[in-house]
Amino acid sequence: MADLLGVAVLGAGHMGADHIRRLDRVVSGARVAAVADPDADRAAEAAAGLDGVTVLKDPVAALDAPGVEAVLIASPGPDHEEALLAAFRRGLPVLCEKPMVPDSTGALRVLEAEARLGRRLAQIGFMRRYDTEYRRLKALLDGGGLGRPLMLHCTHRNVSSPARFTSAMLVDSSVSHEIDAARWLLGQELTAVTVLRPTPSGGAPEGLLDPQFVLFETDGGALVDVEVFVNCGFGYQVRCEAVCERGSARIGDEHTMVVTTAGSAREEVAQDYLVRFADAYDREVQTWVDATRRGEVTGPSVWDGYAASVVAEAGVRALETGARTTVEPAPRPDLYAGVSR
Amino acid sequence: MADLLGVAVLGAGHMGADHIRRLDRVVSGARVAAVADPDADRAAEAAAGLDGVTVLKDPVAALDAPGVEAVLIASPGPDHEEALLAAFRRGLPVLCEKPMVPDSTGALRVLEAEARLGRRLAQIGFMRRYDTEYRRLKALLDGGGLGRPLMLHCTHRNVSSPARFTSAMLVDSSVSHEIDAARWLLGQELTAVTVLRPTPSGGAPEGLLDPQFVLFETDGGALVDVEVFVNCGFGYQVRCEAVCERGSARIGDEHTMVVTTAGSAREEVAQDYLVRFADAYDREVQTWVDATRRGEVTGPSVWDGYAASVVAEAGVRALETGARTTVEPAPRPDLYAGVSR
Amino acid sequence: MADLLGVAVLGAGHMGADHIRRLDRVVSGARVAAVADPDADRAAEAAAGLDGVTVLKDPVAALDAPGVEAVLIASPGPDHEEALLAAFRRGLPVLCEKPMVPDSTGALRVLEAEARLGRRLAQIGFMRRYDTEYRRLKALLDGGGLGRPLMLHCTHRNVSSPARFTSAMLVDSSVSHEIDAARWLLGQELTAVTVLRPTPSGGAPEGLLDPQFVLFETDGGALVDVEVFVNCGFGYQVRCEAVCERGSARIGDEHTMVVTTAGSAREEVAQDYLVRFADAYDREVQTWVDATRRGEVTGPSVWDGYAASVVAEAGVRALETGARTTVEPAPRPDLYAGVSR
Amino acid sequence: MADLLGVAVLGAGHMGADHIRRLDRVVSGARVAAVADPDADRAAEAAAGLDGVTVLKDPVAALDAPGVEAVLIASPGPDHEEALLAAFRRGLPVLCEKPMVPDSTGALRVLEAEARLGRRLAQIGFMRRYDTEYRRLKALLDGGGLGRPLMLHCTHRNVSSPARFTSAMLVDSSVSHEIDAARWLLGQELTAVTVLRPTPSGGAPEGLLDPQFVLFETDGGALVDVEVFVNCGFGYQVRCEAVCERGSARIGDEHTMVVTTAGSAREEVAQDYLVRFADAYDREVQTWVDATRRGEVTGPSVWDGYAASVVAEAGVRALETGARTTVEPAPRPDLYAGVSR
Incomplete structure (x- = not known):
C-alpha cells in the first residue's frame, strides 16, 4: 500500500529493536524506513530481514532518508534533544521515548521550540496511558x-x-x-x-x-x-x-x-x-501511527x-x-x- | 453457675475428644457431665482435668449419670441408633454427629421413634449449616x-x-x-x-x-x-x-x-x-447449647x-x-x- | 510493501465486517483484496475507504479477484463447504470461521477433499486457542x-x-x-x-x-x-x-x-x-497472516x-x-x- | 462450676455492654460478678437477666464486690487511670480497653505503678493482635x-x-x-x-x-x-x-x-x-480468661x-x-x- 507510514527509528538498543519489531510485525499501517544507531552493527542487525530500510549511524541524517515521514526516538535520553529539534525543523511527527529530555533545562528548550512552531509534533512515550x-x-x-x-x-x-x-x-x-x-x-x-x-x-x-x-x-x-x-x-x-x-x-x-x-x-x-505493558506499547504505537496518518498529534505532550x-x-x-x-x-x-x- | 448444661459425650475418639474440648473451653453455658467410650483409657484421657465428670464404658449408662441433661453423640455411626433411641426414651435433647444412622432402615426407625414422641429432641450434626x-x-x-x-x-x-x-x-x-x-x-x-x-x-x-x-x-x-x-x-x-x-x-x-x-x-x-470448619463446629455446638437451655430444638432434624x-x-x-x-x-x-x- | 498478503473476505456481516476492520487496521502484513457478500450494499459498506478492493456478490468469483492470495471465510455456515472446496481447488490458504461446516456429512466431504490434496490449506476459527x-x-x-x-x-x-x-x-x-x-x-x-x-x-x-x-x-x-x-x-x-x-x-x-x-x-x-476475546481474535488473525506469509498452515485443522x-x-x-x-x-x-x- | 472466673465490668456503654454479653454467652470459663456505671439504669440494663451480679455506680467499689476475681475496664478513657491503680492495689488481673490512659503523663503513672509491683497485672485491649x-x-x-x-x-x-x-x-x-x-x-x-x-x-x-x-x-x-x-x-x-x-x-x-x-x-x-473484628474480640477475651485462670498475664502490656x-x-x-x-x-x-x- 502506498500509504504505509514510513518511520525512522533512532536507536537500535533494547527498546529501539523492540519498536522496530513492533512496527514491522504488530502494528498496522506503518513500515520501518530508516534505522540509525552509532553502533552500525547493532543498527544493521535490528533492520535485518526488512525491505527498503536505510541503515545509518547518524540520527539526524536518518530523518532525511528516503520515505521517512515520521520519527520514533528510542536512543539514549541525552540524545533526545537534538533529535527532537531536528524533527521539529523538518516538521516531522515524533514519538519520543521517555525521558523526553533528562534535564529540565534541555526539556524547556524543546518545549519552547515546539511552542514557537505553534503546533504539536511530538508525542511522549508514557505508555501507561495506553494500558x-x-x-x-x-x-x-x-x-x-x-x-x-x-x-x-x-x-x-x-x-x-x-x-x-x-x-x-x-x-x-x-x-x-x-x-x-x-x-x-x-x-x-x-x-x-x-x-x-x-x-x-x-x-x-x-x-x-x-x-x-x-x-x-x-x-x-x-x-x-x-x-x-x-x-x-x-x-x-x-x-x-x-x-x-x-x-x-x-x-x-x-x-x-x-x-x-x-x-x-x-x-x-x-x-x-x-x-x-506489552499491550500498552502496542496500543501506544498503533494509536500514534493511526493519528499520524490522519495528520493529528495526540497523547502525552511535550508539556507532559x-x-x-x-x-x-x-x-x-x-x-x-x-x-x-x-x-x-x-x-x-x-x-x-x-x-x- | 447452677445452670450450666450438663452434657454426656458418647464416644471419645478424634471427634468426641474435640467436642469435649469445645464444651469445656470454647462454648459458654455447658459442662461435660459424663464421657462414655468402650475404650476406658481413651474415655479417661479425654476427660482428664475436668471436674465432676462420670467416665464409663457403656454409652446408655452415661445417659443416667449424675447431672446429665443432654447428650452429644460422637461414637461410630453404627452405635448411633441405640443411643438415639435411649435418649428419646429419657426425653433427653441430643446433638448427633453425622451420619445419623448409616443405613436408611435404621434411620427410618429413629425417624419413626421421634415422630411417635410427637416432638423433636435431636439435632443432626450437619455443621456446614453453621458456616x-x-x-x-x-x-x-x-x-x-x-x-x-x-x-x-x-x-x-x-x-x-x-x-x-x-x-x-x-x-x-x-x-x-x-x-x-x-x-x-x-x-x-x-x-x-x-x-x-x-x-x-x-x-x-x-x-x-x-x-x-x-x-x-x-x-x-x-x-x-x-x-x-x-x-x-x-x-x-x-x-x-x-x-x-x-x-x-x-x-x-x-x-x-x-x-x-x-x-x-x-x-x-x-x-x-x-x-x-472450626468456626462452624463452635457455632453449631454453641447454638445447640443455647437452644437446649431455652428448651428448644433447632437445626437439622432427624428427617434431614x-x-x-x-x-x-x-x-x-x-x-x-x-x-x-x-x-x-x-x-x-x-x-x-x-x-x- | 509488495508483500502485504492479499486477502479475500467472504461475508460482510457482523463477523466479516469485524475481520475486514482487523485486516485493515489491526493486523500487520495483510490487506483486504476482495470482499464478497450476496448483499452488495453490505459488501460495499464494509469495504468503504479501503484502496484496491474488489467488491462482488459471488464468493467463488472473489477467489479469482486480482491480488487474492488467501481467503477468510466469514459467511453463514451453510455456505462454507462450497467456499472451502473452491479454495482447495485453487490451492489458496484459508481461515474459516466456525462452524467449519454445520452438518458432519458436509464436514466429512471437506475433510476428505483436503486429505486428498495431501497438505493442509485451512485453519478453522476456534479463536479460544489464541486467548x-x-x-x-x-x-x-x-x-x-x-x-x-x-x-x-x-x-x-x-x-x-x-x-x-x-x-x-x-x-x-x-x-x-x-x-x-x-x-x-x-x-x-x-x-x-x-x-x-x-x-x-x-x-x-x-x-x-x-x-x-x-x-x-x-x-x-x-x-x-x-x-x-x-x-x-x-x-x-x-x-x-x-x-x-x-x-x-x-x-x-x-x-x-x-x-x-x-x-x-x-x-x-x-x-x-x-x-x-478481542485479543484472541486479533492474535488468531495475525498468527494466520504470519504463517501464511511464511508458506505454513498452523492452528486448528479441518480434522478439528x-x-x-x-x-x-x-x-x-x-x-x-x-x-x-x-x-x-x-x-x-x-x-x-x-x-x- | 465453682471455678468460673468472676469478672467486674467497669462501664456499661456500647463496649461495656458488648463485653458483658461476651462474658455471659460467648466465652467459656467466666461469669459477670459485678457491673459498674455512673448511669445506674444503664448498668442495670446491661446486667439484666444475669444471676449473682452486683450492680453499682462506683467502679472502685465494684472491685470489692462479692466474687470479683478480675476486672474488665470498658469505661471512658479518662477514668482508666484510677481504675487501673485501684486494681493494682488489690492485685486484681485487668483487661483494659484502649486507650489505656489518654494522656502520656497519666499513662506513665500507670506504667510506674505496675513496674513497682514487679509483676504484670494488666493486659491492654489491642484486639487486632487476636485477629x-x-x-x-x-x-x-x-x-x-x-x-x-x-x-x-x-x-x-x-x-x-x-x-x-x-x-x-x-x-x-x-x-x-x-x-x-x-x-x-x-x-x-x-x-x-x-x-x-x-x-x-x-x-x-x-x-x-x-x-x-x-x-x-x-x-x-x-x-x-x-x-x-x-x-x-x-x-x-x-x-x-x-x-x-x-x-x-x-x-x-x-x-x-x-x-x-x-x-x-x-x-x-x-x-x-x-x-x-468480632472474632478478634471473642478470642481476646477468651485468651485473657484462660490466662487469668492459669494465673498468668499475657498479651499487650502496660508498656504497649x-x-x-x-x-x-x-x-x-x-x-x-x-x-x-x-x-x-x-x-x-x-x-x-x-x-x-
Missing part, C-alpha cells in the same frame, strides 16, 4: 461517580535494577512513570515532593537507597504516595489505588490463571515491564515531558536533602492549555 | 433477589482419604455433606442421582474410584453436581456456586493472607476440615438425617450400576413439615 | 507438573441469546467452543455425551431449554462438564477449571479494576464475547472442524433423547496424525 | 522467610465518624490501632511521625481534617504509612501490607461470598469494626499502652505543626524487657 487498566481508572475518575480523588497510593517494584542504577534514578527514572500517571489521572500538577528512605534492603546493591517512599502534593490538594523498590526480587508490580470521596478503585493486582497445588493457590506475577523532568529534578533534590521540596516549573505555553488528553 | 459462608449463601438464595436457583456446582476435595476408605464412601460419607447442604440451600428434596467415574487419579489408592462426579436432580427441577476427590493431594477445598435466574453466587474460594514472593502471589489453602441416608444409598447404587437411580424415601411425618430451618 | 489465558492453561497441562488431567469444569454464559436461537443451538453452536477447547487442552477425543436439562430459567424465551448441563467422556478417561446458559442476564462468562492428579488450574474469573463503593467491592464483568461437527451432532441427539450418546467419527486421515498444535 | 489475619502476618514476619520488613502500608477507613470526632482523634484514637499493630508486627519502636493533610473530603464534617496520611519511622529503619479516612462512606476497611526484602504479604482485603449479577462480580465490605500514648501525642503535634516530630518516651522498665508477645 487497559489505567484507562479504565482514568475513565472512572473522569466520570465523577466516586467524587473528587483525595489520594493515589502507588507501588512500583522491579525484580532487580540494571547495572549502574543510582539512588537518584529511582526517582527520576522509575518514578517518572508515576509522575506522569498521577498528573494524567488527576488532571492536576505536582507542586511539592518529599522522599523518605527506609534502611535499604539487603537485596539492593551496596550503596543504593532502595526502597524509597516518595510523596507528592498536587495543586488540587491531593496526595500521591509511591513505594519504589527496584530490587524487590519477587516480581514486576505496578499498582495504583485511587481513594476518592465516595469510593476507591484499584488496578494492577496480579491476576492470571489461578493454580492450586501443594497447599496454596498461586497466581503468577509478571517479571518484566515488557510483559506487563517537561513537567515530568521538573518534578523528577525536585524529587532528586528532596532525596538528597531529606526536605520537602517545591516544584517550580516555567509557565505553561498556550499551546498546551487544558490538561493533556 | 458463615454457607449461611450467607442461604440468606441470599432465600432473599430471592437472584431469582430461582437452577444449578449448584459443588467441589469437595480432601488431601487424602483415611485408611480403608471405599469407593462407596466417597458418596455416602464425603458427599453426604453436599446432600444435606443442597437440600437445605434449595429447600428441595433430591429425587435422582447419577454417578460418573473418570479414570482414577494415580494419587488414589489402588482400586479406589477417585475422583467421582455425582449429579443430583431435585423435586424443584434444579440440578446439583458434585466433584468429589478425596486424594487430590493439594488441599481441603469445599466450594459451592449457586447459579440462579438473575445471578450467581460462589462460596469457598480460598482467601487468607496473600503472600507475594519469588514470582507468584500465593494464598494458603486449608489442609483439614477441622481448620476450614434420614433423607441424607436414603439419598446416599441411592448414590451408592448409582455408582455400582452406572445408571441414573431414583430416590424413594418414606413419607415425611407431619412433625417435620416444612423444610427445616 | 492468553487458554494458552497458559494449555502450557501448564502440557508441562505435566500437575499430572494427568481428570476433569474439566466449564462455564459458558451469555447475557441473552439471539433471536431464533434453538435448544439444539446451545449444544451445537455455544458448546462447540468447549468441544474444541476440551479436545485441544486434553489432547483427547470426546467419545460420549450426556445432556441434563434443569427446569428452564424464567429469563429464557418460552420453549428454550436454557440452561443445559452437558457431560463429555474422553478416550483418555477424563470427564468434561459444561454449564451452558445463554440467557443468564448478568454477563458473558467463559471459565474453565482443569482438575489434575496433583493440582487444579482455573481461568476465566472476572478481573479488571476493583471498585469499592457503597458497601461492596465490585469487578466489572464483560458483557460480550467480542470484548472478552470435523470432530467438532460430529461431537455436536451427538450432543444434539443426547439432548433430544435424554440418553448417553456415543460419538462415532470417521477414521482420522494420516494428514492429521497427532493432535493438532 | 486471625494479623496473627498470620505476624507469624510470617517472625518466621523470617521474607527477610527483614522494610515498609508497612496501612489503610484504616470508617464509614463515618461519631459525633464530636476531632482532627486530632484521627491520629490518637483511630491510628492508635495501627501504632500498636506496627510495633507488634515489626517488634520495633516508632521514633518519629509526620502527618500529611490532603484537602478534606466533601463527605467529612465541616472543619474535620479527613483523610490524613500518617508516616512513622522506626528504630529498626522501617517505614510505616497509614491512610486514615474516617468518613469514607463506603465501608470499614482495615488493611496492612508488609513489604520485606524477599516478598510482601497483605491482609484485610475484602472477601466473603462473590455475587455476580447485572454486569459485576461483587464482594460485600464490612461496615462496622464490631463485624470485622504507654508507648501508644506517647506516639499518639507526637502524632497530634505533628498534625498541628506540619513538621516531622520525634517521639520521646520514658525508658522502658525492666519488667517489660523484650518486645511484648
